[in-house]
Amino acid sequence: MLSDKLNQLLQSLSGFLPEVSLAALFVVLIIVDLIFYNKEQKPTVYIALAGLVFVGVLTYQQWNQLPSPISLFLGMIVVDKTAILFKGIFLVAAVLTLLLSLHNHKESDERSYLKSGEYVSLLVAITLGLHLMAMAANLLMIYLSVELVSISSYILATFKHNKKGSEGGLKYLLFGAMSSGIMLYGMSLLYGFTGTLSLSLQEGTTFITELLAVHSLPVLLAVFLTVGGLLFKIAAAPFHIWAPDVYESAPTPVVAFFSVAPKAAGFAVLLRFLLSTWLLYPDQIGSEHFSPIRAILIAIAILTLIVGNFSALWQKNAKRMLAYSSIAHAGFMLAGLLAVNELGWQSVLFYLVVYLFMNFAAFLLIDAIYQQRQTEEIEDYKGLGIQNQFLGVAFLIVMIALTGLPPTAGFTAKLFIFSALWQDYQSTGDNLVLLLFVVGLFNVVVALFYYLRIPYYMFFRSGKELNTINLGMYTVLLLVFLIVAVFLFFFKADWLMNIITAASIN
Amino acid sequence: MSVTEIIFYAFAALTIAGALGIVLTKNILYAAFSLLLTFLGVAALYVVAGADLLAVVQIMIYVGGVLVLMIFGVMLTSKTTDKYLPSPSHNRIAGALAGLALFGLFFTAILKASFSTLPWITQAEQHSRTVSESTIAGIGINLMTDFVLPFEIAGILLMVALIGAAYIAGRK
Amino acid sequence: MRSWFVRIVYSGVVEAGPVRPWRTKAFAKVYGSYDKIQSFYNIMFAFLFFLAFILGYVVFAVYAERKVSAFIQDRLGPMEVGYYGLIQTIADLIKLLQKEDIVPENADKRLFMAAPVLIFTAVFAGFAVLPLTPDVIGSGANVGVFYLLTIITLDIIGLLIAGWSSNNKYSLLGAMRSVAQIISYEVPLGLIVLCVVMLCQTLDLQAISYQQGIWINQYAGNGLNYAQEVNYLFGISNIDVTQVGGFLTWNVFRMPLFFIAYIIFFIATLAESNRAPFDIPEAESELIGGFHTEYSGFRFAILFLAEYAMMLLVSLLGVVLFLGSWNTPLPNVGSIKLAEWTSGVPGTVYGNLMGAFWLLSKAMAIIFVQMWVRWTYPRLRVDQLMYLCWKVLTPASLVLLVLTGIWRLWM
Numbered sequence A: 001m002l003s004d005k006l007n008q009l010l011q012s013l014s015g016f017l018p019e020v021s022l023a024a025l026f027v028v029l030i031i032v033d034l035i036f037y038n039k040e041q042k043p044t045v046y047i048a049l050a051g052l053v054f055v056g057v058l059t060y061q062q063w064n065q066l067p068s069p070i071s072l073f074l075g076m077i078v079v080d081k082t083a084i085l086f087k088g089i090f091l092v093a094a095v096l097t098l099l100l101s102l103h104n105h106k107e108s109d110e111r112s113y114l115k116s117g118e119y120v121s122l123l124v125a126i127t128l129g130l131h132l133m134a135m136a137a138n139l140l141m142i143y144l145s146v147e148l149v150s151i152s153s154y155i156l157a158t159f160k161h162n163k164k165g166s167e168g169g170l171k172y173l174l175f176g177a178m179s180s181g182i183m184l185y186g187m188s189l190l191y192g193f194t195g196t197l198s199l200s201l202q203e204g205t206t207f208i209t210e211l212l213a214v215h216s217l218p219v220l221l222a223v224f225l226t227v228g229g230l231l232f233k234i235a236a237a238p239f240h241i242w243a244p245d246v247y248e249s250a251p252t253p254v255v256a257f258f259s260v261a262p263k264a265a266g267f268a269v270l271l272r273f274l275l276s277t278w279l280l281y282p283d284q285i286g287s288e289h290f291s292p293i294r295a296i297l298i299a300i301a302i303l304t305l306i307v308g309n310f311s312a313l314w315q316k317n318a319k320r321m322l323a324y325s326s327i328a329h330a331g332f333m334l335a336g337l338l339a340v341n342e343l344g345w346q347s348v349l350f351y352l353v354v355y356l357f358m359n360f361a362a363f364l365l366i367d368a369i370y371q372q373r374q375t376e377e378i379e380d381y382k383g384l385g386i387q388n389q390f391l392g393v394a395f396l397i398v399m400i401a402l403t404g405l406p407p408t409a410g411f412t413a414k415l416f417i418f419s420a421l422w423q424d425y426q427s428t429g430d431n432l433v434l435l436l437f438v439v440g441l442f443n444v445v446v447a448l449f450y451y452l453r454i455p456y457y458m459f460f461r462s463g464k465e466l467n468t469i470n471l472g473m474y475t476v477l478l479l480v481f482l483i484v485a486v487f488l489f490f491f492k493a494d495w496l497m498n499i500i501t502a503a504s505i506n
Numbered sequence B: 001m002s003v004t005e006i007i008f009y010a011f012a013a014l015t016i017a018g019a020l021g022i023v024l025t026k027n028i029l030y031a032a033f034s035l036l037l038t039f040l041g042v043a044a045l046y047v048v049a050g051a052d053l054l055a056v057v058q059i060m061i062y063v064g065g066v067l068v069l070m071i072f073g074v075m076l077t078s079k080t081t082d083k084y085l086p087s088p089s090h091n092r093i094a095g096a097l098a099g100l101a102l103f104g105l106f107f108t109a110i111l112k113a114s115f116s117t118l119p120w121i122t123q124a125e126q127h128s129r130t131v132s133e134s135t136i137a138g139i140g141i142n143l144m145t146d147f148v149l150p151f152e153i154a155g156i157l158l159m160v161a162l163i164g165a166a167y168i169a170g171r172k
Numbered sequence C: 001m002r003s004w005f006v007r008i009v010y011s012g013v014v015e016a017g018p019v020r021p022w023r024t025k026a027f028a029k030v031y032g033s034y035d036k037i038q039s040f041y042n043i044m045f046a047f048l049f050f051l052a053f054i055l056g057y058v059v060f061a062v063y064a065e066r067k068v069s070a071f072i073q074d075r076l077g078p079m080e081v082g083y084y085g086l087i088q089t090i091a092d093l094i095k096l097l098q099k100e101d102i103v104p105e106n107a108d109k110r111l112f113m114a115a116p117v118l119i120f121t122a123v124f125a126g127f128a129v130l131p132l133t134p135d136v137i138g139s140g141a142n143v144g145v146f147y148l149l150t151i152i153t154l155d156i157i158g159l160l161i162a163g164w165s166s167n168n169k170y171s172l173l174g175a176m177r178s179v180a181q182i183i184s185y186e187v188p189l190g191l192i193v194l195c196v197v198m199l200c201q202t203l204d205l206q207a208i209s210y211q212q213g214i215w216i217n218q219y220a221g222n223g224l225n226y227a228q229e230v231n232y233l234f235g236i237s238n239i240d241v242t243q244v245g246g247f248l249t250w251n252v253f254r255m256p257l258f259f260i261a262y263i264i265f266f267i268a269t270l271a272e273s274n275r276a277p278f279d280i281p282e283a284e285s286e287l288i289g290g291f292h293t294e295y296s297g298f299r300f301a302i303l304f305l306a307e308y309a310m311m312l313l314v315s316l317l318g319v320v321l322f323l324g325s326w327n328t329p330l331p332n333v334g335s336i337k338l339a340e341w342t343s344g345v346p347g348t349v350y351g352n353l354m355g356a357f358w359l360l361s362k363a364m365a366i367i368f369v370q371m372w373v374r375w376t377y378p379r380l381r382v383d384q385l386m387y388l389c390w391k392v393l394t395p396a397s398l399v400l401l402v403l404t405g406i407w408r409l410w411m
Helices: A002-035 A044-065 A081-102 A109-115 A117-135 A139-157 A163-194 A201-212 A216-233 A242-249 A252-276 A291-313 A318-338 A342-373 A389-403 A409-428 A431-460 A473-491 A493-505 B003-024 B028-048 B052-077 B092-113 B119-126 B136-144 B148-170 C002-014 C025-031 C034-072 C088-098 C109-129 C144-151 C154-165 C169-200 C205-211 C258-272 C297-321 C338-342 C349-374 C382-410
Strands: A070-072 A077-079
Touching: A002 A044, A002 A070, A002 A117, A002 B148, A044 A081, A044 A117, A077 A081, A077 A117, A081 A117, A081 A252, A081 A342, A081 A473, A081 A493, A117 A139, A117 A252, A117 B148, A139 A163, A139 A216, A139 A252, A139 B148, A163 A201, A163 A216, A163 A242, A163 B092, A216 A252, A216 A291, A216 B092, A242 A252, A242 A318, A252 A318, A252 A342, A291 A318, A291 A431, A318 A342, A318 A409, A318 A431, A342 A389, A342 A409, A342 A473, A342 A493, A389 A409, A389 A431, A389 A473, A409 A431, A409 A473, A473 A493, B003 B028, B028 B052, B028 C154, B052 B136, B052 C144, B052 C154, B052 C169, B136 B148, C034 C088, C034 C109, C034 C297, C034 C349, C088 C297, C109 C144, C109 C154, C109 C297, C144 C169, C144 C205, C144 C297, C154 C169, C154 C297, C169 C205, C169 C258, C169 C382, C205 C297, C258 C297, C258 C349, C258 C382, C297 C349
Parallel strands: none
Antiparallel strands: A070 A077
């Protein structure tokens, strides 16, 4: 019995290679940082890039060799193609973050974080945490991986050496600790009800049958406490307060990473938690036991959409504006998740991939301007589009994509979400879904105002004549790559959709 | 009422008294010291439940680590000669109402859950081992088999926290 | 008198029938099962014994401290009260108890008065899991040594309360220094204890004690049974010393590197009990007296008691973990069964008496070394203290931990 278990654990290691490599990379980076302790130029960033690419190759192999979902470490984690797709998203995000950090080597005090090996190694640790989040099939694993991501995030958020950085980091820490406490309480109740922490394929059924034996009020309470912690990670409405402050104060590459990767991981866990336990399918388990869960989540999605979009309208700081916009995007993705059909969560995946590229492009642009002008205020963007047409056009494209207009992939992503919602409405006739649909459409219009304000300022308002903005070759190439991706997924949306469908087959 | 029950209620009362002390006192250090009572009460409850290792771990981590850190933090951030470290209360009525409402919600929910009749608990009671048996060996084996991955990940998590703390504390 | 003595020795060596009335069936009929009565008796005995012993020991230790320091500094020490100043401490104690119990006007009175009690309780609670003899142990809890390390952390809270409630900057500084020091040194201490636990495969201090002597095969309890265990010198599998016993089966000889481990343990415990050269928390020249500056009279006496009890506790722990616990240091050499003669069979009065004798005399020897160190070495600076802990002792104990693990696999 015991030796069986040990054998299984040893075999699990082969399916766990990407994560083992990430852990090893983390340790190597710390040691390398120690060796180059007093040196000006450290190879840590390049080692991290090489390591992440290597992990990417391993993940790709895993994708190719995976016949069906496998459960590792005695049911602690499950590797399926959806999880691998998520892992791909995290790796791309991590690589892009490092590239973003590298761009423009003008040494100033504020960017000295790049010199510290902690920055890079924490980024690797956070990627490891995200990988585990995507695969976790056990409440304990979910909690631990969320904490790994959170604690690394708190530290990364304070990497700017100033008062604002500390303030943002502290706020993040306080809200985060509170929400993870709440999540842990919910999980402990769920354990109390079911006697198991496992959500995995075979035992998932016992989890749900045990839950059905309990009165619905305590179960709903426990589920919401648990989900609350995850909603914090994706910055959904009542749990979003931390986002603007953190986005404003943290280093821009880190913010770009925060706005995409932990959010995607939060959705991965939500998908696993809500779908694998059938909590969202009241019909499938033949009980009306859990039907309020969906209703309340829809209310949260509506609230998130409204709060995100309307708050973004009043923002003067570009990063703060993007913070609220990321809240609004979370609302859209949550809507896709709540359209309980195949297309629903496929559209969430599609949205996440597209959002990755367009958001990184937006933050790259903001960072590029910041490095030349030392400002992130939208007011100061006046006339920039005339001065540097490439910059202006790039900004215009990215903002159109974020709004969700053709011919960009942002449009395709929103289209999928809305059709999934409509499909769901037609099959269930649920008026709440219709409301969500309408609110979503309305918010796209609202979003138009604040997104397009930036290009408007850049082209139609004249600003002070300052030194001309001069983007380096590196920045331009990176930008072109991101924008091409945004266009590509519009014109060849089926490429990405095929991958996602392949991921959802098993 | 059996002896075990009396002991249970005594320690539960101690735990709650400590918790009330935290809430009701306005002096932060008094609150920290009441927390000591709560932690010790919880440890004692673990002993009553037969979880010997957990009880000791509870004291080790919460009293020896968390509480000392908290008291240290309070002492280092306030004027040392200040005897009174007040934490004023705001929105008393709204706060009390919210607290009571939340308590009512959780209380009814837990009553509704009726843990003693849950299928897995009644099953577990039938197979339960004698209380005198120690939990150490079982916990050790489980940590190295069923829960080896969380165990290792917790190691990485602590490493990250350590690096972060050193970075934040050590920068100029 | 003489026949009684003979009977005790006889019962120890040859195992003659019941010496103790609570072993009889009639007794058990009245008061419940034999095992329960015995364990209850043992618990009460251990409790009362340690309480009384600590009181007596402190009186003796203070006298010894003064005499040892006098010897080291080439002077006489107390000479006036009693023969060679023997009852000097008792006179001091009477003086101390008569003194006014001053509570400073600006102190936080309730906490100020409660702190000494908490400190002494925490230290005394540590004695609960220490075995005194093969049969007498306060609590045979499975978590044994882990509980001991844990419960003395309550001491830290007591120190903080005492320092803060005095409302005196010297007290507070002393308390802060003390706590910082104790917490830091708990890391190497814990790791070294972990080494021993790894070698012995148990947290139960009584089981660890049995493992280090000739009675190893007699131990069964707490889910353990050592009937088939064999002791090897240095763990080398062809030197069987199970029946030889004596110092050859002590933990320092069961694993060669435990000599180093014991030295680290000793240094760490010196710091844990705030003894010189780690006495910066109460450095007289800087802090007057550290956290107990404001205490006087009976409360000061309790704090003093707690400090000396802590010394005794860590010395006893060191003896139990490394130096053979209550086992005799004399080995069986061929037909000269020194080990068996100097330690009776467990369960007999002689066995218990010899056990207590060996344990306590070893502890006293360690305490002598502690005093010796105190009067020989100068006090460390704060940074030196932390350097020693974090950059020397902690890495060394981590290495030892790994080596012990490998050793255990080969054993």
